[in-house]
Structures are given as structure tokens and as C-alpha cells.
Amino acid sequence: MDRIPILKLGGALIVTIQVDMHDRLALALEEDLTAMIVRTGARGVLLEISALEIVDSFIGRMLVSIAAVSRVLDAETVVAGMRPAVAITLVELGLELTGIKTALNVERGMALIQARLAEEEEDGHGGDRDRYEG
Amino acid sequence: MTVTVTKADTLPIHSGDDVVRVRQRVRALAIEIGLGLVDQTKIITAASELARNTLDYGGGGDMRAEIVQAGMRKGLRLTFEDQGPGIADIDQAMTDHYTSGGGLGLGLGGAKRLSNEFHIESTPGAGTRVTIARWK
Numbered sequence: 001m002d003r004i005p006i007l008k009l010g011g012a013l014i015v016t017i018q019v020d021m022h023d024r025l026a027l028a029l030e031e032d033l034t035a036m037i038v039r040t041g042a043r044g045v046l047l048e049i050s051a052l053e054i055v056d057s058f059i060g061r062m063l064v065s066i067a068a069v070s071r072v073l074d075a076e077t078v079v080a081g082m083r084p085a086v087a088i089t090l091v092e093l094g095l096e097l098t099g100i101k102t103a104l105n106v107e108r109g110m111a112l113i114q115a116r117l118a119e120e121e122e123d124g125h126g127g128d129r130d131r132y133e134g
Numbered sequence: 135m136t137v138t139v140t141k142a143d144t145l146p147i148h149s150g151d152d153v154v155r156v157r158q159r160v161r162a163l164a165i166e167i168g169l170g171l172v173d174q175t176k177i178i179t180a181a182s183e184l185a186r187n188t189l190d191y192g193g194g195g196d197m198r199a200e201i202v203q204a205g206m207r208k209g210l211r212l213t214f215e216d217q218g219p220g221i222a223d224i225d226q227a228m229t230d231h232y233t234s235g236g237g238l239g240l241g242l243g244g245a246k247r248l249s250n251e252f253h254i255e256s257t258p259g260a261g262t263r264v265t266i267a268r269w270k
Contacts, residue, residue, distance in 0.1 A: 020154050022151055022154050024150065053157075053161070053178065054157065054178050056179050056186070057186075057244065058186055084172075085175040086175060088172055088176075089172070089248065092247050092248055093183075093247065093248060094230055094247070
């Protein structure tokens with residue numbers, strides 16, 4: 001079965017979704033990402049979706065679910081690169097990406113994640129997973 | 135105005151892979167009739183929602199895809215049909231966030247908002263047929 005590759009860059013995991021997502025692929029990605037967050041202690045997940053031609057409620061639910069699980073594991077999810085037509089359609093569909101940060105592109109998405117990592121360094125809690133977030 | 139069908143074919147919907155094929159076919163037809171990018175995205179998304187309903191709630195079925203013409207206007211008409219349990223209360227099923235199966239409950243209402251025409255018929259115990267159309 002195909003799997004979507006997950007790259008590690010510093011404290012972040014990067015996933016570029018370049019195929020039309022079907023059910024099994026979406027579930028496999030969620031599992032793989034979760035395992036990878038735990039294994040690497042990543043604090044940020046960047047999902048790059050500029051190749052996705054649509055986001056329906058199934059894929060939307062997958063994104064929300066990945067963000068929710070990541071948050072429980074103390075990693076923040078940023079969805080980057082959504083096409084304008086997809087954004088317009090999502091709004092009309094009525095789908096809310098609850099709990100997901102979005103960025104216009106990968107560069108801005110990485111900046112969001114880097115900012116979070118830097119904040120933690122400054123607080124002297126870099127790499128400390130027991131930190132309190134007010 | 136009379137609506138004539140200029141092209142038609144039918145795709146089965148019995149697996150997640152079939153839902154992907156439905157999206158691909160709808161995209162090809164939307165491009166063929168010259169829909170703009172946003173309209174393409176809307177009709178593909180609506181088709182994806184309805185195909186998933188057919189699969190998840192209808193126990194599988196098929197999609198009939200038609201290129202239709204009314205005067206000078208071209209459109210894409212899609213009919214999703216299953217022989218599943220049917221829907222007893224269509225008004226309730228159309229309500230956002232109502233779901234009978236753990237989904238987000240945006241399928242029917244969302245598909246309606248993304249289409250120019252929407253029609254649903256359902257008979258409990260016999261099945262459901264949803265027709266949508268998007269005109270250029």
C-alpha cells in the first residue's frame with residue numbers, strides 16, 4: 001500500500017500531500033504521523049496541501065483529527081498552501097477547520113512553527129515536554 | 135426550456151477508490167464543458183460528498199454523469215443512486231451537522247450549497263437518489 005512520506009526538519013515534521021487522498025491513505029497518514037511525533041518529539045507538523053484539488057468533509061475531518069491528536073501530543077499543526085478555489089469551496093461547504101492553524105505557503109507555515117520553537121527556547125524550556133503553556 | 139443530454143455515462147461506487155474515480159471523472163467533464171476553476175472545484179467537492187454518502191449510508195450504488203444543454207447553456211448533471219436503507223426524514227438529513235454515521239453531517243446540505251440545482255428523492259427501505267447540476 002502507498003504511504004505518504006513524512007520528513008523531519010529540526011523540531012518539525014513536514015508532509016506534502018500530492019495524491020488524491022483515499023480512505024486508507026488518510027488513515028495510514030494519521031497513524032504514521034502520530035507515531036512519528038512520539039518517536040521524534042516533534043513540536044510542529046506542517047501539512048502542505050497545494051497539490052490537493054479539493055478538500056471535502058472527509059479530508060477536512062482527517063486534517064482536524066490530525067491536528068487534535070498532534071495537540072494532545074504537544075505538537076502544533078499548520079496547514080499550508082491551500083488553493084484559493086479550495087478555500088472558497090470549503091467555506092461554502094460549511095467546513096470549519098477547528099483547531100488548525102493555516103498559512104498561505106510553506107515558508108509562512110514553517111515560520112509559525114519556528115516561532116513556537118523559538119518561544120520555548122527563550123522560556124528556557126526547549127525540549128522540555130512538561131512545560132506549562134499559559 | 136428543454137434540457138437535452140449530449141453525453142452520459144455511469145460509474146460504480148462500491149469502494150473508496152471508486153470515490154476517487156468519481157472525482158476524476160467529474161473533473162474531466164467539468165473541464166470539457168468549460169467550467170472555471172472555482173466552479174470545477176465546487177462540483178467536484180459536491181460529487182465527492184455525495185459519492186461518499188452513497189458508499190457509507192447507501193451501501194454503494196452508482197453515479198450517472200451527464201453533460202446537458204439548455205439553449206446555449208451547458209451544464210453538468212450528476213445523479214447518485216443507491217438501493218440502501220433510504221432516508222426517513224429528508225429535512226433532518228439536510229440539516230448541517232446532522233449525521234447518522236459519525237461524519238460531519240455536511241454532505242447533503244454542503245452539496246446543495248455547492249450546486250445550482252439539487253434534488254433528492256428517498257424511499258425508506260428502497261434507496262436514495264440525489265441529483266445535482268452546475269451550469270456554465
